[in-house]
Every structure is written in C-alpha cells, then in structure tokens.
Amino acid sequence: MAQFAVIGLGRFGSAASLELMKLGHSVLGVDTSEKLVNKYADQLTHAVIADVTDRRAIDELGLDNYDVVLVAIGADLEASLLCVVHLKSAGVQTIWVKATSRAHHTILSKLGVDRIIHPEEEMGVRVAQALSYPMVNDY
Numbered sequence: 001m002a003q004f005a006v007i008g009l010g011r012f013g014s015a016a017s018l019e020l021m022k023l024g025h026s027v028l029g030v031d032t033s034e035k036l037v038n039k040y041a042d043q044l045t046h047a048v049i050a051d052v053t054d055r056r057a058i059d060e061l062g063l064d065n066y067d068v069v070l071v072a073i074g075a076d077l078e079a080s081l082l083c084v085v086h087l088k089s090a091g092v093q094t095i096w097v098k099a100t101s102r103a104h105h106t107i108l109s110k111l112g113v114d115r116i117i118h119p120e121e122e123m124g125v126r127v128a129q130a131l132s133y134p135m136v137n138d139y
C-alpha cells in the first residue's frame, strides 16, 4: 500500500483520489475549497483545507513523507507551478502534475517533475484504442 497526496480535488483530482482508495492505497486530499474537502472527507484517508502556494502548508502537511504527490490544480497556472517549486524544495521524491497548456508543460519539464499528464490527450488516445479494438473493449 502506497501513500499518495492529491493536491486539488476538482473533477480530475477527486476521480484519481477515489480510484486510488478503491485500489487500496492511502490518500491525503488537499484543496483550498472547504466545500470540496467536506465532500470527500469521508471517502479519503485524510482531507485537509490548505493553500499549497504557501510553503508552510507543504511542511505542515508533511508532504515529503508521501510516496507520490499528484498536483491536480488546472486553471491556476501560477498556483500549480508554485506548488511544484515548494514540493521540490521540500524534498518530495516523486511528483506527477496535470498540465493544461503547452507553456505549462514546458515549465514543468524544466522543473524536472516525474510525469506530466494531459488528461484530454491521453483520454483521446484511450478512446481511439477502445474504438479500434471492440472485441477487447466493450462499447
């Protein structure tokens, strides 16, 4: 069982968190939105209201103790990048980040994150594969 932290409990972050829980892992969910944290509090190992653009929040949450931190902040480019910089300087070992634009991708690759995720493109490829192999994937 691995310990995951997911920053941002929007559609992407919450879906990833709930699936990790289903797969038997421990998940800390973090969001600035009290409403979202309350929504997922019963379904995740821990759910905490915090602003990850504040370095102190990263330290207080002990994010350096997690196996992987998934940054699922989309629209707020500045918040996503600042969070990654803080996670790096806190010594977090493995960082996966959702990217929302080419510019976002370019900066994230310069920061040396471990995986950059493009949900729409990756889902497009999976849908094409599912359409192409109807015997394997029911539709």
Ligand code: ATP
Pocket: 007, 008, 009, 010, 011, 012, 013, 030, 031, 032, 033, 036, 050, 051, 052, 053, 072, 073, 074, 075, 076, 079
């Ligand atoms: P999705 O498509 O997954 O719903 P999105 O791409 O529209 O999300 P956002 O809504 O911008 O992305 O961000 C996802 C979540 O990240 C939101 O619930 C938002 O409250 C949270 N978030 C944004 N900034 C911060 C921050 N500084 N600290 C913690 N959480 C944050």
